[in-house]
Amino acid sequence: MRRSIRYQMVGLVGLMLVGALAVYLFLANGIVGSDKLSSLRDVTEVLARTAAGQVDASLDALGGKLRYFGRARPEPLTLFDEADGVLSLKLYQRSGTEWVELMSWVADGAPTAVGDSPDLTPLQLDLVKVAGMVVQNVSVGGTALARITVAATDEVVVSAKVRPDRLLRPGGAHPMYRVYLLDAGGQVLAHLDAAKVLSRADLAALPVVNDALRAEGPAGASEYRSAEGDFIAAWARTAKAQLVVVAEAPREEAFRATRQLTTRALVFGAAMIGLAVGLAIYFSRRVSQPLLALEQTIKRIAHGELGAEVEMKSTAEIGSLAESFNQMSRELARRSEELDQKNQQLVQSEKMSAIGELSAGLAHEVKNPMVGIVGFAQLGQESTSLDEAREYFALIDSDAQRANGILQNLLEFARPPDVEQEVLEFNQVVQGAVRLTAHQLQLNGVRMHVEYADGLPKIRGNGNQLRQVLLNLLMNASQAMEGALEKHLYVQTKGGDAGAQVSVRDVGPGIAPEAQARIFEPFFTTKPRGKGTGLGLSVSRSIIEAHRGEIRVESELGKGATFFIRLPSADELRESAPAFPEVDDLKATRH
Ligand code: ADP
Secondary structure, eight states: OOOOHHHHHHHHHHHHHHHHHHHHHHHHHHHHHHHHHHHHHHHHHHHHHHHHHHHHHHHHHHHHHHHHHHHHOOOHHHHOOGGGOEEEEEEEEEETTEEEEEEEEEOTTOOHHHHHSOOOSOOOHHHHHHHSEEEEEOOBTTBOOEEEEEESSSSEEEEEEEOGGGTOOTTSSOTTOEEEEEOTTSBEEEOSSHHHHHTTOBOTTSHHHHHHHHOOSSEEEEEEEETTEEEEEEEEEOSSTTOEEEEEEEHHHHTHHHHHHHHHHHHHHHHHHHHHHHHHHHHHHHHHHHHHHHHHHHHHHHTTOTTOOOOOOOOHHHHHHHHHHHHHHHHHHHHHHHHHHHHHHHHHHHHHHHHHHHHHHHHHHHHHHHHHHHHHHHHHHTOSSHHHHHHHHHHHHHHHHHHHHHHHHHHHHHSOOOOOOEEEOHHHHHHHHHHHHHHHHHHTTOEEEEEOOSSOOOEEEOHHHHHHHHHHHHHHHHHHTTTOSSOEEEEEEEOSTTOEEEEEEEOSOOOOHHHHTTTTSTTOOOSOTTTOOSOHHHHHHHHHHHTTOEEEEEEOTTSOEEEEEEEOBHHHHHHHOSSOOOGGGOOGGGO
16 A cells, blocks of 8 residues: 555654654663662661661660669669660579579559569570570560560679660651561561561561571661562661661552653653654645645646646745746646647648649549530530520539539648547548549559448547548558559448447558558658658557547558558547547657
C-alpha cells in the first residue's frame, strides 16, 4: 500500500520519540535505580550503625553505674537519675555455689508489674559473669521492660529493669525507616510495634536477622522479602551485650521518588510526543499540501490542460518548486501550440502533395466535361430551333455540373484543416476517397474492387482528414504496383462490435518485415528523392489515433500489402471518452 509522505513523516517522528523515550526511561531507571539502591543500602547501614552506637553509649553509661552500685552500694536515688530510667534494681551475691539476692529496690512510681510480677526469664548469673553484661526482654503483661544485668565483681551481679526505649528510640529515624533492637538470640527488645516487644517476638527467622546472628562482622546490609513486602535492610551489632540493631525500609516506599520520576518522565514524554506529532502533522501538511496541489495540476496537464498552473501560497523550497513547475507548464503549452501548428502545416502539405499526385487524373476528369461543354456550345450556336438549343443548354449544364462537382470535391479536400467533428457514414467517407482517386488509378492501370458492407455503425470524426488517410493508402498501393503486370486494388468495409473497419489490399511487392516496423515513422520512405516524403503514413497514424482508432499493416514479401483501419463507433466514443479529441491533438512527429 502506498502511504502518504505525511503519514510517513508523522509515523517516523512518533516512532523516534517513543524509541527515545523508551531508551531514556530504560537507562534512567537502570542508573537511578541502581544508584538509589546502593545509596539506600549505605544509608540504612549507617542508620543501623549509628543506632547501635547509641545503644552502646546508653549501655556503657548504665552499665558503669550498675557496676559502681554493685561495688559501693550507695542509695539508688543518689546514683541513678531520671535520665537513666531505672525502674528496679536487684543485687545478687555469690555464696559458695549459690547466688543470694541481697537487695531489691523498686523506684517510686514504677509500674506495679515491675515489682509484682514474677521474673519470667531465668537469670543465669554465672553466664552474666562470663559475658560481663546481659540484656533481656522481661516485659510483663502490658508493660514493656528490658533487664540489664552486669557483673560488678566476681562475686556480685546487679540487674536493673528499664523501659526498652531508654536503650533505643525506635521512632527516632525517618518515618520511612524502621529501627529495632534485638537481643543476642533474635528476640525483640525495642520496636515501634509495642506488641512485638510485649510478646517478646522472636525475629530470628527474618533473613536480615538471621544474617546478623550468623555473621562475624559488626554490620551488614541485605534485601529480603517477607509477608509484609520487600525490604532494604541493614544490621549492626553493639559492642556490649551482642545486641543487634536492625534498620530497614520498605522497598516500595524507598523507591517512591524513583517511581514518581518515571511517571512524571512518562507524562512529560507523552506530552512532548503529542506536541511533536502535532507539529509534525502541521509541518508535513505544509509540505504535502503543495505537493498534492502539484500532483493535481500534473494530472490536469496529463489530461491535456497544458499551461495549467499550481497556486502558490508557500514560500522557500516548495514555492520555488511551484514557480519552476508553472514555468515548465507555460513552456509546455507554448511548445505544444507550436507543435500543433507545425502538425497542421504538415497535414496540409501532405495533402497538397497528394493533390499534386492526383492532378493528372483530376485534370482529365475536368477536361472531359469541358470538351463536352465546348462541343455542345458550338452545336448550340448552329442549332436552328430554340428547342434544339435548349437541349444543348441542358447538356452543357450537366457537363458544367459534373466539372463543378469535381472541382468542388477538390476544393473541399484542399481547404485548410478544420477541427470540426461530426457523425459520419463510414461508407460515404470511403466512397469520397475512392472517387477522388478513381481516375488517377485508372490512368495508372489499376483495377479497383470496392465492396461496401451494409449496416455499418456511424462514426464520429473529421471527414476531410479521414479521406486524406484513405487517399494516402490508395495512392501508396497504386505506386507499389507500378510496373506490375496485374494491378488490382481491393477496398472493403466491414462492421462489427469493434466499430467500422476498412481494408485496402494491393497485389504489389509487399513490405519487408524490418520495413513494416518503420513505415509509420515520419520521413521513412523507400521511394526515390522527390517522389516520396515519408510523411504519408505517419500523418495517417496521427489522424487515426486522434480519432481513437487504429491503423496497422499485414504484408508478406511478394504477396502484396493490406492496410487495416478501425474506427470506434460514435456510440462507443460517447460512452468511453466524453470529449472527443480535437484535431489540434495530432502528434504526428512525436512518435
Ligand atoms: P511515402 O509514400 O512518401 O514514401 P509513406 O509514409 O506513405 O511515405 O510510406 C512510407 C513507405 O511505406 C513507403 O516509402 C513504402 O516503402 C512503404 N509502403 C507504403 N504503402 C505500401 C504498399 N502498399 N506496398 C508496399 N510498400 C508500401
